[in-house]
Each structure stands twice: as C-alpha cells, then as structure tokens.
Amino acid sequence: MEISSLHIENFRAFKKNEFNFSPFYNIITGKNSTGKTTILEAIYLTSSGKSFITTHLLNCVSFDKQYFFVSLIFQDSLRKKNIDILIGNGKKEIQLNHKKAKGFFEIIGTLPVIFLNYKVVDIIKGGPEKRRNFLNHWLIFTDPSYYSELSNYYALLHQRNALLKSINASKELLSVLSDKIIPVGEIIQQKRREVISLLNDVVQKNLYKISNKNVKMEFIYDSSPVGKLAKNGIENAEIQRKRTLFGPHLDELEILMDGIQAREFSSLGEAYSVAFAMRFAEKESIMGKRGEMPILLMDDFFSDLDETRRENVLKMTEGGQIFLTTLNLNIIPKNVLDKAKIISL
Ligand SMILES: Nc1ncnc2c1ncn2[C@@H]1O[C@H](COP(=O)(O)OP(=O)(O)OP(=O)(O)O)[C@@H](O)[C@H]1O
Ligand SMILES: [Mg+2]
Structure with a gap:
C-alpha cells in the first residue's frame, strides 16, 4: 500500500498544496505550526473519515474559507486508487475512484x-x-x-x-x-x-x-x-x-x-x-x-522514547510506507535519513 500524492485545498493553514511521496520513509519537518500534523490529519481523514484532532470536520476548513478539499492517490497491489473528499458549503462529497460514494462508510476500510x-x-x-x-x-x-x-x-x-x-x-x-x-x-x-x-x-x-x-x-x-x-x-x-x-x-x-x-x-x-x-x-x-502493509503515520512521537527504543521502533517500521513528522531532523538516525524523502515546510 503506498500513497503517491496528496492534494489539499483550504485545509486548516494550507490554501492549495500538492505533495508527492516516497514509497518508503517520508519525513515532514519544519518549525512549530508549519502544518506537519495537518498533513497527517488529511491522510488519516481519507482512511477513517475522521480527524484525530477534532470531532467536527468543519473545523478543518481554513478560517477564511467555506469548504476544504482533500484528494489522495494511492496504490495497492492491484491498481491505482483515488479518494476525494469535499466538505463545506453545506455539502459532503466523497468519491472513490471518481465515483460518488453515499457516505464515509463506503470508503472506510479501503486505505489501511x-x-x-x-x-x-x-x-x-x-x-x-x-x-x-x-x-x-x-x-x-x-x-x-x-x-x-x-x-x-x-x-x-x-x-x-x-x-x-x-x-x-x-x-x-x-x-x-x-x-x-x-x-x-x-x-x-x-x-x-x-x-x-x-x-x-x-x-x-x-x-x-x-x-x-x-x-x-x-x-x-x-x-x-x-x-x-x-x-x-x-x-x-x-x-x-x-x-x-x-x-x-x-x-x-x-x-x-x-x-x-x-x-x-x-x-x-x-x-x-x-x-x-x-x-x-x-x-x-x-x-x-x-x-498489504498498512501506512504508518507517526506524529512527533520520538520525543517520548529514549534513543534505544526510538531506534528499535524505527527498525520495526521497515518495509512499508512511513510518514514521520519531526521538529528536529537530528534525532532521526542517519541510515533512515539517507533513504528518506524530506519534506520541509
Ligand atoms: N481551520 C483552520 N484554518 C486556518 N489555520 C488553522 C486552522 N486550524 C488550525 N490552523 C493553524 O494550523 C497550524 C497548526 O498546524 P499543525 O498542527 O499542522 O502544525 P505543526 O507543524 O504540526 O506544529 P507543531 O510542531 O507545533 O506540532 C496552527 O498555526 C493553527 O493555528
Ligand atoms: Mg504537530
């Protein structure tokens, strides 16, 4: 299972952005409040129909806008797939592979x-x-x-x-x-x-x-x-x-x-x-x-683990697609950094 790209519009602090990802490690870095967690939140939304931050998805709409749009392209062992979500303007539109879904229940379970x-x-x-x-x-x-x-x-x-x-x-x-x-x-x-x-x-x-x-x-x-x-x-x-x-x-x-x-x-x-x-x-x-290996999203978790545990956990993530956010690239082991795509915000 691998996400190749994410397009987001009016989603929290993002106006209109496109991200392309590596099939292995993706390290999202930047200062506080640059949007690192928001990228994970947008991906999570396409998997579960929920945010891990708010129970009200309308809170994800940028303060000065009326709707948000998230579009994700991913690939399983069989084929390329697409999930699109538009929320706001009194509407909730969800599409799987460009076909209208009746609700989140039709997409939940698709992207682990x-x-x-x-x-x-x-x-x-x-x-x-x-x-x-x-x-x-x-x-x-x-x-x-x-x-x-x-x-x-x-x-x-x-x-x-x-x-x-x-x-x-x-x-x-x-x-x-x-x-x-x-x-x-x-x-x-x-x-x-x-x-x-x-x-x-x-x-x-x-x-x-x-x-x-x-x-x-x-x-x-x-x-x-x-x-x-x-x-x-x-x-x-x-x-x-x-x-x-x-x-x-x-x-x-x-x-x-x-x-x-x-x-x-x-x-x-x-x-x-x-x-x-x-x-x-x-x-x-x-x-x-x-x-299919599920996609791992790890938001700033390294700060709570000692160095040995951090390295052990990283070893256990090997083999699939991983998104890590961090304030500080120095705490990521060099062997991981070398093979990672770094997304600097
Ligand atoms: N609905 C919204 N519209 C516009 N901006 C928003 C909205 N919701 C949150 N924000 C802003 O988005 C930023 C938070 O982004 P995010 O949590 O992704 O940052 P981060 O890079 O993970 O920060 P940290 O390093 O502190 O964890 C904050 O500045 C917040 O004010
Ligand atoms: Mg964060």
Missing part, C-alpha cells in the same frame, strides 16, 4: 493507516473505550464486514436506548430489539475474542523488540455478554437505568504486565512501549490478512 502520536498511550492508560476503539480499528482493516456490523450494532443500540428513555417503554418492542441486537453483538464479541488471542501471541515478542525486556503480557477480554439481554428480568433494571446494560459497547480489555494491571501501574515509558507493541501487532495482522 495506523496513526501514532503521544496519545497512543491512551490505549493503556485511558478508559475502556480507547481499548474498544483499538480492537475496532484492527477489525475494520482486517475484516471486510466488521464495520457494517459495528454500525448496525450502534444503530440498534441507539434505538434501544431511545426506547428505554421513553416514558412508557414497551417491553414487547424492547424484546423485538433485543432479538435483533443480540446476534450482531455476538458476532462483534466473537471477532474481538479472536483479535485478543492474537494479542496474546504477538505483543510480548514485539515488546521485547522495542524495549529489550522480557515481560509476560496477558490480554483478558472482560466482555459484557450481549446474550444476557435475553434473560428475563433484565428489562426492569434497564427501564429504571434508561440504557442497555449488556453488549460490546461496554466491553473492556484488561492488560496485565507480569500479572500487574498496566493501566494503573505501568510507567509512562512502559505504557508507550506496550501501546506501540500492540499497534505493531495490528500492522502485522493487516499485512497478513490483506497482503
């Missing part, structure tokens, strides 16, 4: 991208939704039906919760919705279980490659079995609490390092290393399932 910045540590230190997001991202790019199953699940959950919030929630309607949501939730939980078993196989090895330390890693799925919605009596509690009390939206993934809970007790450096090891496990799984 893994984004790493200082917030990667949230996978370990943040709330359960960060770990659910991690599992979802992995599955969206390795399992072609996962995204629609997940969207379907959330649409049903939304309906069910709306019913539970209404004054006279009908138990009959509730059980109709339970019958619909349970099988979808079970598929999601089964797929997450499979990813977790891969984490148990791979993360410990990756962590050793990053930190040169042997730590016993365990990933435990604390699932909230959606099947329990079929049990008699749950509805009363749900009506009282006005929300659905079981299902994959409440799942937790517990991470243990040498038997100790990583979320509470790991140091920041350890948490970074484990999060990287998990992201690299995802990268390998995407490679294995699709036969």
Whole structure:
C-alpha cells in the first residue's frame, strides 16, 4: 500500500498544496505550526473519515474559507486508487475512484493507516473505550464486514436506548430489539475474542523488540455478554437505568504486565512501549490478512522514547510506507535519513 500524492485545498493553514511521496520513509519537518500534523490529519481523514484532532470536520476548513478539499492517490497491489473528499458549503462529497460514494462508510476500510502520536498511550492508560476503539480499528482493516456490523450494532443500540428513555417503554418492542441486537453483538464479541488471542501471541515478542525486556503480557477480554439481554428480568433494571446494560459497547480489555494491571501501574515509558507493541501487532495482522502493509503515520512521537527504543521502533517500521513528522531532523538516525524523502515546510 503506498500513497503517491496528496492534494489539499483550504485545509486548516494550507490554501492549495500538492505533495508527492516516497514509497518508503517520508519525513515532514519544519518549525512549530508549519502544518506537519495537518498533513497527517488529511491522510488519516481519507482512511477513517475522521480527524484525530477534532470531532467536527468543519473545523478543518481554513478560517477564511467555506469548504476544504482533500484528494489522495494511492496504490495497492492491484491498481491505482483515488479518494476525494469535499466538505463545506453545506455539502459532503466523497468519491472513490471518481465515483460518488453515499457516505464515509463506503470508503472506510479501503486505505489501511495506523496513526501514532503521544496519545497512543491512551490505549493503556485511558478508559475502556480507547481499548474498544483499538480492537475496532484492527477489525475494520482486517475484516471486510466488521464495520457494517459495528454500525448496525450502534444503530440498534441507539434505538434501544431511545426506547428505554421513553416514558412508557414497551417491553414487547424492547424484546423485538433485543432479538435483533443480540446476534450482531455476538458476532462483534466473537471477532474481538479472536483479535485478543492474537494479542496474546504477538505483543510480548514485539515488546521485547522495542524495549529489550522480557515481560509476560496477558490480554483478558472482560466482555459484557450481549446474550444476557435475553434473560428475563433484565428489562426492569434497564427501564429504571434508561440504557442497555449488556453488549460490546461496554466491553473492556484488561492488560496485565507480569500479572500487574498496566493501566494503573505501568510507567509512562512502559505504557508507550506496550501501546506501540500492540499497534505493531495490528500492522502485522493487516499485512497478513490483506497482503498489504498498512501506512504508518507517526506524529512527533520520538520525543517520548529514549534513543534505544526510538531506534528499535524505527527498525520495526521497515518495509512499508512511513510518514514521520519531526521538529528536529537530528534525532532521526542517519541510515533512515539517507533513504528518506524530506519534506520541509
Ligand atoms: N481551520 C483552520 N484554518 C486556518 N489555520 C488553522 C486552522 N486550524 C488550525 N490552523 C493553524 O494550523 C497550524 C497548526 O498546524 P499543525 O498542527 O499542522 O502544525 P505543526 O507543524 O504540526 O506544529 P507543531 O510542531 O507545533 O506540532 C496552527 O498555526 C493553527 O493555528
Ligand atoms: Mg504537530
């Protein structure tokens, strides 16, 4: 998988710019607020339909403009592809290979991208939704039906919760919705279980490659079995609490390092290393399932790692297309600099 060019218009501080990339390392450098992160944000948008900075895509429109336009050309093992996104002027237009898409759902999953910045540590230190997001991202790019199953699940959950919030929630309607949501939730939980078993196989090895330390890693799925919605009596509690009390939206993934809970007790450096090891496990799984290396976006992450870990992480990125942003080219090892395309802003 390789991005050959990016065209952006009215996207944050960029008015109209065209970038061409190397299939290997691309190092984006420049002083603060020159737009390094913005380039990664534009690429990420074409992969996920989201920004990693804002939940409101209109915030990406340049302050004095009415719309932004992002156009990306990339290549998988089969052919050249194109994603175009125009947002603003009251419109949202998305095109895949110059054909109009009905929404982001038609392009999500097409371009596998893994984004790493200082917030990667949230996978370990943040709330359960960060770990659910991690599992979802992995599955969206390795399992072609996962995204629609997940969207379907959330649409049903939304309906069910709306019913539970209404004054006279009908138990009959509730059980109709339970019958619909349970099988979808079970598929999601089964797929997450499979990813977790891969984490148990791979993360410990990756962590050793990053930190040169042997730590016993365990990933435990604390699932909230959606099947329990079929049990008699749950509805009363749900009506009282006005929300659905079981299902994959409440799942937790517990991470243990040498038997100790990583979320509470790991140091920041350890948490970074484990999060990287998990992201690299995802990268390998995407490679294995699709036969395509995902694109890595790394935003200024080097500042949080010591030199050895930095070099170890860089070694693990080899073989695919990588975008790195940095304020300081001096911290990039010479062997990487020599083969990289440097984009100076
Ligand atoms: N909607 C917008 N319209 C115009 N400019 C914007 C908009 N949103 C953000 N900016 C500007 O874009 C710049 C931020 O760009 P970006 O975060 O990409 O910089 P950076 O090179 O990554 O900086 P740093 O080294 O500090 O991380 C800021 O100066 C910000 O004010
Ligand atoms: Mg930045």
